[in-house]
Amino acid sequence: MKQYQERYLDNLTEITELMTLSEQLPENTELFLRLRQERMVRIEELIKENTELLRKKLLPLIDDIISAPEDEINDLEEFAGRLLSGNKQVDLCLDYIVRNALLTYARKWEKRDMLIRELYHTGMALFYMQDSLLEADLSLYRWKVSMMFGEAASYIKMYDEIEDAETRGYIHRSMANLALSYSWAPEENAVKKMDVIRYSLKILNDPAYHAKTPSLPWDVFVYKSHQERMSGTSYLRYAKGNARPELVREILESSQYVWERLKEDSRRTGKRISFPWELRYETIQYHCGIRTLTYLLSWIETRYMERDVSSYTMEGIESNIYLPASYARYLSEDDNMKYKKREILGYMYRMMVRYVRDMPGNQLDAKLVRNLMLAMNTFIEYPGGVTFKDFLKDLVVCRNPDIYVTLVMTANISQMLVKRALEQKPETLFGVLSCKDTAQLREKEEELLSFAYEGGMFYDIGLLSVSGLMRRPGRSWLEEEQRMYETHVYAGRNILARCESTKIYENIAFGHHRNYDEKGGFPKEYSRADKPEQPVTDIISVAAFLVHSMEPAVLVEDRNLSLDQAVEQAEKKAGTVLSPAFVGLLPDLKEELREYLKDARIRAYEEAFRLLQGQK
């Protein structure tokens, strides 16, 4: 690799270390913030350096990729390999840009082996980019994933002309990975996925190919394909008893194949089969009609009762969080069961809350966060039980303290704006909470303030789905990142729409980035019409704008301005980006804001740390 590439990667490593909270949460928050500020200064330096390295060295090379010398190309491939290695995402979007450039080079100079390789790697980068959009439920990259793997796989027709074993391996891997492109929107694509896997297995099991390339790990390829076919449960769930018999047979075959292998590994190593694989096996038995739902739920309950509540290993986290999340998923398939088992699931949720709160250390463990997100995806809200709202507020949102702090500050400033609007311009709030006049607004003042506060807490919840982007990725953003970032409003809307307790905030999450004049911002399909909560969305947009303008550069939107400068910027945007009615309240509110901001960030971090330490 070139020196600048090594330097870039080293800088990224340093930035990650600087941004990571220590295992023990700080006792002195003021000191923490001071140290954080110093770290931010260093991070800014590194970001600037990285951006310059790319701008001066990498991007010009990519611009002229076709005339790049071979050694540059080799270094570039190595560099890209470090940016995304396996599923370790060091700099995903940059990897995609570099791989795309290498693809262009390979096509131009008709370097077939390189083309196949780069198609595979570009497909993988796109796969991870698409995967980050799961909550948003958008398909920005799905067809591109399919295109990349499909083209690489199509070189199976020229197998005999290709001598290099590794390249042949990429063909097989691409063929198998084609199934990945049908992983999302499973209902539509389930059958296609099965077709692709079947075709891939046919080739992978063909002794003729084994003989041609004996050095390839055929056994691993076959095993992984069977594993992928086990995810056909989504098809079975979609088909609801009307699944095609041949597909059911295939899924059963694959689950048995994998299960036997897992049992063998377990016997050999003495380790228990991991819970997710156990669960997958059992759910396939259920979906294929061998077991009933009652049996499956009982099985999950039995495993749940076997859990170790004090274990925070992978297994511990899975049995305390992933297990209830799966239980909820299967309950939601049957209304009758959902009702019958409400006490059990309610109990599981209460235990989950306790488990998370009791976790030692800073509770920012990546495994924990991933499993909490899974639990969030399948959450069922019962009257009198843990509400989704509380689940999000107390357990989920605090997992990213930087985001949490901006949310709390936005929520508080939104409340201030609502109070001021009630005093000075109540007519601007007509329609919210069905209030038609000032008298009704005053009657519901507490409710209104609470609505504004919680709206402020949840409006950016979609950022959790792209939180990897929200922390500065170690350089200035590229256009692709902006595109992915904009999907967070869809994710926020989808998360909040799930349950009654949060449904009222979904439009706030969806529309807070849409310009007031509807001529800019995102998403384009958001319309202000027929949204009685629009005034609160406008208020939250103003509050969020202020908060991010004043934040030191931790998150991408932050600008590190003073309060006066932030208000001035807001006034420039009144009427276009921001609502003039509520921006107009800011000058009067300045002193109150100044007072609040004296220690607002400190208090917000303290609140986040308390939650992370399991305190309410």
Place this chain on the structure above:
Amino acid sequence: MDWSMKQMDEIWGKVGAPVFLFAKRQPCGQIYANQSAVLLLEKYGSCPEDRRSLTDLLQDPEAEALRRGLAGEGGDSAPLFCHLGREIYSAVLTDWGEYCVCILQDVSRYYQDTQKALEDAQLASRAKTNFLSAISHDIRTPMNAIVGMTGIALMQGEMPPRIKDCLDKIQIASGHMMSLLNDVLDMSRIESGRMLLEKSDVDMADLLHKILIVVKPQAEAKKLNFTVELGKMDEERLFIDDVRICQICNNLLSNAIKFTSAGGNVNLFLEVERGSGDGEERPDRELTLRIQVKDNGIGMSPDFLPRIFQPFERERSMTVSKIQGTGLGMAITQSLVRMMEGNISVESEVGKGSCFSIELPVRAAKTDLDRYYEVLKGRWILLLNDDPLLSRTLTDMLKTLGMQVDLASNAMEVVYAINRAAFSDKEYFAFLTAAKVADLEMVEFLPQIRSRMGSKFPILMLSEEDWSETEYFLTKAGVDAFIPLPLFLSRLSAGLYAFTDEGKLEGGKKDTLSKMDFSAYRILLVEDNELNREIAQEILSVTGVSVETAENGEKAVGCFEKSELFHYDIVFMDIQMPVMNGLDATRRIRSLNRPDASSVPIIAMTANAFLEDVHDSLEAGMNAHLSKPLDMEQVYDCLKQFLGRRNS
């Protein structure tokens, strides 16, 4: 009751006028004539030998001509005339019990006077028409000059707004006057029998296109919802006078547009169905062309409807009187329809709108469909369309051509189909896509298809008629040809055929990148790398454009400063350069105090950039980005985008 001769004589004998009595029962015939009648018969001894019935006499052709002239096509209510020698008698027939009484009255003088009046009127009308026609020719010549010169003046570029406003108004008014003159000319030609139909083989698609390029802008200008609907198209190529049919449609549509308020609907329906409609089987009437124009405009009153096809007739109402028109359009339309042996009818209701329906007997012309079928049959086509109705129509048409179709409704299905084909022996001949598919950016998707399928793989796009606005971007994205909507089998088949080997041999692949002449333009190329500079110069020189170069930003600013006004038409600027970079150079150029400094397009030569870099370059004053090294297509597209409008 049977009357005796004596009784009859008593009743009718004293009547001064000639009276004949005829028996109604067999044997029919004259049984009585009074004295005057006998004298009449004697006077005109050329009484028919067999004394045939008076009705025979009344069928004298001359009388018929007079009846037609005086009473039009009044039929039974028209007066009857009987010519006896030089005298003309008007016959009154009436029942009288078992008999029919015929009383003759001498109307010779009256008849002659009336006939003369008719001849005088016809003469006067022809004279008027000829006069108008002659005057029209004399007026048209200078009018052509006014219209032409006004057009040239408007093309001259920047001018004071007041002058442009005046020229626009002159253009509108003179255009209106020309259409009035044309109407008068047409009417005179029709009346004098000088208008002849010139039939030829015409594609319905071309006919519709000619109608739409005139009518669509009118509808859009008035913000009307204009739709075209196609019915059955048993044949798409007809032997017709397309100019006159266009005239008919344009007349009807212009009226519909004129008399419909903004936001209203105007619909054109076309259909070609086998069968003549009247049950007759004739080679020249094997098909019926149906045209219907419907609107929800102001409508017409029941009083006016019978007169609508009269020349110079316009409804007397406040609304109509404000709308300009000669009142000849409908008369011309009806005359043309009659010339084509068709019929026209109208239904209308005040406030609800009108519907004009025309049926014309036509015959089919030879088509190339058989030839296309032979070449296209069996080939696979991949179709992307998320409109179920259009998809069905398309699939049926493609199957008519013998083609095999894979239908996709989104990007994933397209890619799935391509992947599947790659693993089998299936080879797609072409990709046919809608212009818009939900949740898919075509300008992003098509280049991927192009990369995957290769540069020779045909990509065709279904599009509305006015795709010219987006043609640049879509062609750059990979579209080789456009198939216009509404969909005609002839267009679709010709479009696909053009990409076969046979089609290419015949006509050559249509070059959708129209090569324009850029030799009048001058580029300033700012690039520090010598090799890149040479490559760029070579590519640019092929376009005919003159190229001047500068090695860095500072030299570029210097060149620009020293140059004459508007010396450079476009600047291609590298970003990363020694001495002065592209952004700074752009800012310097934009800040120069000369009119071309702000207007000259400056194109950055780099494609990969951070968000803030894109933002910076736009802030600096750049207009667009090109990726290096430059290639021919890119350069042409860029020149076309920034210079093309001026060139055209």
